[in-house]
Amino acid sequence: MKIDLTDTTASKINKALVQGRRAIGTPAVGMVLTMVIVTDEENAYDAIKAAEQASHEHPSRTLVVIKRHARTPRERTQSRLDAEVRVGSEAGTGETVVLRTYGEVSDHADSVVLPLLLPDAPVVVWWPVDAPDVPAKDPLGALAQRRITDMYAVESPLRVLESRARSYAPGDTDLAWTRLTPWRSMLAAALDQARLTITSAAVESEADNPSAELLARWLEARLDVAVERVETAGPVVTGVRLGTEKGEIVIDRPEGPLATLTLPGQPPRTLALKVRPTSELIAEELRRLDADEMYAVALRGKDTEENA
Template sequence: MKTDLTDTTAGKINKALVQGRRAIGTPAVGMVLTLVIVTDEENAYDALKAANDASREHPSRTLVVIKRVSRSPRDRTKSRLDAEVRLGVEAGTGETVVLRLYGEVVNHADSVVLPLLLPDAPVVVWWPVNAPLDPAKDPLGALAQRRVTDTYAAETPVR
């Protein structure tokens, strides 16, 4: 089941998750973690596929954060959050929410993600590309108990 939400809020996303679970008859129990993937549009598909494959072993709520950079100064002032809620077959064995952030909300991704975290479940943040220099000090990284970065795409992986 897939639900698209345009110009939405975290509250409406949570409501869509609850309604979707009721519609397909799946409870929210059994999630072992919340996986937050911070990526760009180009790498989102591969990261999401890897997370869905991993969810077969470890059912989780996956939140994909895609920060969309506006090209014009006028568009940068318009903040918007679009979401795609996936449940059932579309999301492996867990729940998936693809979040696309536009405008000023790009700088406050942690405020968007925080209300969507599962209670009493560890949080893991993964940067498949373009990880911050200090993941623990990144606002999204600060929400997590574990932080994962991939260095294959980094220009200076040792650093």
């Protein structure tokens, strides 16, 4: 069920949510958090779709904030809020409110969002694109326990990575880090099985890949070795090589969903290591709402471990 509201208020939106739930016979129970998505029109559809798919694991109220850019002098002075309320099959397993802000309302989106948050429930803010320089100090980011950004969506990801390292606050995370979970799990399992001292390391990837840089910094911090960055054709991270006194531990994934794991003295093994869709990444991030300390370590590299 969809309800369209033009030039509306947060109070009217809350009433529309109640009306929609009554119409389909669904009470407002079972939702575990509020997901706030801050995006533009171009990326809104994909972001909403990913959130709806993630809601099957984490039923939530999703608030999508789309700040509309004024095209005429009249629009620049016009202050307005339009909303689209979705409940039932239109909103996954929760409910979705698409908020389009105009004029001065865009500068105070937090005042629109605040009355629509689920009471006594965690808040997660996700910027698929155009994330603020310091997410924790953004008015919407300040409402949240977790703040999700994506360095893949910027023109200079490694420059942004350095900025995020300087401005990190507990609760910050990035999908460039989330994409590494299968790699980190596989590396941890390989090291546990091999039980060898690591003497060198290399991460192979396409140029300027933020996930590869985070992985290299994480390995430097955890293994206390210098990690070489090796540029390949990609796509994304294509391999990790760990040197030991008995040979190399190698995870190689040049393309496709399969990787080859090689341990010293053992035959190669083929393992699944696919590139996951955004919905799976968001679902993973919603499983834990405390501070991601390992992300902080990966951002700051070896210095984080030394200063701990």
